[in-house]
Amino acid sequence: MNSPIIGFIGLGEAAFHITSGLKKEGIQVIYSYDVQADHPVVGPIIQQRAEEAGVILVESLKDLVEKSAIIFCATSAKYAVSIAEQVANDINSEKIYVDLNSASPSVKREIATIINNNGGRFVDGAIMEPVPPYKHKVPIYVSGDGANEFEKQLNEFGMNITFIKEEAGSSSAMKMCRSIFMKGFTALLLETLTASYEFGVDQDILKSIEKTLRNQPIEELANLLITRTAIHAERRVTEMDEVIKTLEDIHASSRMSQQTKAILQEIVNEDLKGYFNNTVPQSYTDVINALNKNVVK
Template sequence: MDTATVPVIGFIGFGEAAFHISNGLKNAGIQTIHAFDVMADDPNAGVMIKKRMETAEVHKCNYLEELLENSDIIFCATSAKFALSIAQQAAKAITKDKIYVDLNSASPSTKKEVATAIGTAGGLFADAAVMAPVPPHGHKVPMLVSGSGALQFAALMKTYGMDITFINEQAGSSSAMKMFRSIFMKGFTSLLLETLSASYQAGVDKEVLASIQETLSGSTLEELANLLITRTAIHAERRVTEMGEVVATLNEMKLDSTMSQATKTKLQNIVHMDLKNYFGGKVPANYSDVLEAIEELSKIK
């Protein structure tokens, strides 16, 4: 299929994300959208699903095979725990001219298994990592895509306003990027919550925020990584002691210290690796030097 041909879209699962993406695609010029949801005829959950289908002017398919037969691009928008089993079922009916797009927040290994199932059946696969909440953005929600059909999928759907960034042809790459980014984003939020819970109770939350802002401002994230990670490799032992005092203080205040305890544990692991001795007591130049050292020392142990 070339970009001049209007693709027929199919959704496996028609929850909130599928509904908002469908609405956007309809307004952008996609004429026909099919949807199959195993809960569509459920007396309780089915009421909302059918209402969404009617609102988005989506054709309800009664069987998965019906959707696969009549759609050019198939989005799977169900749940990570069902991603592989649905793909294996879809593989029984998918043909080589179809692009199967998995939107589920599944692990890279699951996406690779999905890609194998679809690819073995002759279909093309796109591992799509959704990088923001869908409702505010609709079909324009930012996505990272990888896999055998990712480039073709991006070329087709950018025509209709979708915000798609092609990563590579390896299934799992997009999901890996989303997952590893979440370590920071969710972890940062949790750290911020623990930091502010304590500083607010102590009446210094504004001052603490201003101090952190001063440290973070004016540097790129890579520059901060080069500063913070390299120095931690050398000064981890002292920082373990400091975090021990932090944990004790939070406990005295009767506040949760989960993140601080985890930080202390992470730093203690660095001490056990003896990175300070590995680098001869000198701060390395780049964060990647630390990562390479950790990988090397981990293999030795």
């Protein structure tokens, strides 16, 4: 099989691990341009990564785009649009531009328009797991007009790419929605374990949470927790008052618990209990529809 010439904008941790894996799979030529390659502190790290991964550093974005058939952008969401604008004039129909940054669907659609208007094919890439353990095999969901071809070419070299749909932003929507849970869950764990460690019960709490999370499929757990909350929110607001007092007593942060109380109070204010006639609804979607469509009011 033919080895596509690949270019990476940015040679950070994710790019380093992905390129390292791809070289071992038989990708012969990988270029990279990193704006900090000559930085006195960061530069030596980038140079070392390039040497270890077998990546050729180039002097400009223009040079990278001209040399590469598949161009990955793996920098930061806040630079993603401006980088696309910088490379747009050097994009053509033979090139696939892949944005791997953790950006919103609207940002990915904006980048797609920039690339498409200049004749290029765009891929909205959403990395769904931490990169280092998986390297190039990290699960990546893709969408956009170049996604099908990208999946076909790179999966032949060991990548784990899953096509979602042609509409750019679809895969990033999955990434953003997942991040609501994963980042929020991390923050909840930190608040929970800070308090439980102070009380000397952190190991017991971890075992209790593990039992709850592992006891049933996640959809069943969502149905159990969300539907019952629709009916019992008022009592849980009172319970969260006691939780917040507990955290304040040990001078621990209660930010996540304060927000939990606020969300529960919103459910009380919407009178979901009355709307559902004091009967637990069948599905979490019933609760979401009641809130989002304002059917309660």
